[in-house]
Amino acid sequence: MKKILILLVAMVMAVGAEARTIRDFFVSEPGKLLMLLPKTNRLDMLDYYDNGQKVLCSNNLGYGTQFIAVEDNFLHVRMSESKTMQMLLTVNKKDTVIAVIESYKTPLMDSRISFYDTRWIPLNTNKYLQVPEISNFFLKSVSKDERAALLQDLKFPIIEYTFEGEGHKTLVVKHHLKEFLGAKEYAPYEKAMVPELTYELKGTSWKLIKK
Numbered sequence: 001m002k003k004i005l006i007l008l009v010a011m012v013m014a015v016g017a018e019a020r021t022i023r024d025f026f027v028s029e030p031g032k033l034l035m036l037l038p039k040t041n042r043l044d045m046l047d048y049y050d051n052g053q054k055v056l057c058s059n060n061l062g063y064g065t066q067f068i069a070v071e072d073n074f075l076h077v078r079m080s081e082s083k084t085m086q087m088l089l090t091v092n093k094k095d096t097v098i099a100v101i102e103s104y105k106t107p108l109m110d111s112r113i114s115f116y117d118t119r120w121i122p123l124n125t126n127k128y129l130q131v132p133e134i135s136n137f138f139l140k141s142v143s144k145d146e147r148a149a150l151l152q153d154l155k156f157p158i159i160e161y162t163f164e165g166e167g168h169k170t171l172v173v174k175h176h177l178k179e180f181l182g183a184k185e186y187a188p189y190e191k192a193m194v195p196e197l198t199y200e201l202k203g204t205s206w207k208l209i210k211k
Contacts, residue, residue, distance in 0.1 A: 023072075026046075026087060049070050063081065071168075073088060082104060082105045086103075092203030099115055101162065103162075113131070129205070134159065135151060139192060142192045158180055172198055
């Protein structure tokens with residue numbers, strides 16, 4: 001009888017673990033990413049969203065926070081007029097990882113990506129994504145000297161990340177050099193660079209799609 005009870009408890013726990021969605025982790029986030037948004041406000045936002053209302057929920061600075069999209073594995077929220085956040089739940093046979101993109105309007109969108117386990121402990125980013133730098137956008141045909149000369153003038157490269165596609169299994173990374181520099185100043189770069197890089201989700205890691 002005792003063995004049966006233990007088995008039943010284990011089964012219930014397993015079902016509970018499998019049923020967890022990105023909504024659960026949005027609520028359980030300890031306040032490092034969502035420090036301005038109390039848990040009660042997060043729950044209220046989800047309740048309103050489930051009832052077809054994308055309300056502006058006040059955070060601790062008085063800004064209006066609003067959902068853009070909520071799915072089982074994906075959540076996109078506008079934290080304020082200048083910041084958005086995307087959360088994606090990724091799973092393989094051994095691991096569950098929460099990928100988070102924080103984007104800031106500067107006024108162009110500039111992003112950073114980070115990864116966490118289900119207890120919201122930060123993970124080594126390079127284990128899941130070889131984070132691209134602006135130099136990674138250059139075509140292979142561009143010589144080292146030409147690349148070095150072009151990079152020398154890029155003091156503040158602005159790079160944006162977004163989860164896209166079916167199931168949000170595509171990560172698009174694009175630079176905003178044309179908007180930042182202006183068409184005339186960007187002309188030498190346009191022939192030497194690709195506008196964006198695309199990554200595909202493999203389990204919990206992101207692999208560059210080579211073109």
